[in-house]
């Protein structure tokens with residue numbers, strides 16, 4: 001069963017087209033993240049789904065209900081959608097209880113049972129029910145905003161960059177609490193974010209948006225391991241992209257001869273190696289590189305190197321326990337197979353990315 005279907009949606013502001021024929025299926029009870037850089041059209045798409053504005057063309061269906069088609073639009077209040085904006089937008093002079101109760105029926109408000117249930121669901125202490133928003137942390141405010149959105153049991157919950165105002169520590173806790181609450185409520189949710197770690201860690205499905213187009217929709221592990229093109233690879237975490245020549249499933253590049261996971265690619269190409277695929281040794285085989293700098297994160301570290309003899313910059317991600325010294329020379333090996341993308345002048349008339357990568 002599909003909970004939300006967006007088909008062929010376009011939207012322009014004045015003469016500027018912001019969305020170019022967007023298609024999206026968000027499965028019921030799943031969390032879909034729309035991930036893309038600032039200004040690519042994510043919020044615009046979310047607002048069209050919510051009904052705050054109308055598409056120029058296309059259709060939007062929620063379960064069995066067509067909410068936009070052929071210029072006919074169901075108003076937002078009749079779409080059964082819960083919306084969590086960037087900064088909770090709670091009513092500032094009302095208590096947590098009153099904020100959440102906004103979405104409840106009079107009977108539910110009187111019993112107090114549903115309020116307690118919602119506070120438990122989003123992982124908030126029942127004792128905060130009497131506080132006003134300014135007496136809560138940013139993370140608690142976002143959980144209240146989610147509880148308010150979930151209160152009327154909507155068919156769909158939309159979240160627009162809901163964690164962007166939180167500091168790193170709170171963001172992580174709040175993300176996990178929100179994802180758990182959405183799952184426990186069995187909600188279908190669409191989350192908009194420009195943070196790839198957020199999308200990859202929270203979502204069941206990630207839709208990558210670039211310049212008003214959804215360019216890849218897949219499970220998190222698939223978009224990370226099998227990005228459709230080099231641009232998506234770069235956008236989703238650190239990517240080492242090296243020029244290569246591919247023959248019979250083997251790529252010859254500055255990191256040696258590597259096994260390619262994309263059998264259809266042959267000839268001049270770029271290979272994608274993720275930093276965690278690299279191992280460094282002080283002796284043995286493999287190309288040599290000089291350690292330039294190390295960013296230490298505690299649990300692991302990013303080691304930036306220059307490869308010999310051409311000086312290509314690469315990054316390895318290693319556990320924080322066995323790090324080389326800056327300035328030292330190391331041997332570099334690649335631990336697993338890689339993806340290859342034909343270099344642009346070999347693509348001919350093929351649309352970018354098409355048939356280059358096999359998806360799971």
Ligand SMILES: Nc1ncnc2c1ncn2[C@@H]1O[C@H](COP(=O)(O)OP(=O)(O)OP(=O)(O)O)[C@@H](O)[C@H]1O
Pocket residue numbers: 013018036037038039040041042043044045194
């Ligand atoms: N009401 C509007 N009138 C004119 N232009 C708009 C309007 N709303 C959005 N835009 C433009 O449409 C483009 C997409 O905006 P949108 O807010 O959807 O991007 P976004 O991906 O959500 O960005 P961000 O992550 O920064 O919020 C931007 O260039 C923006 O300036």
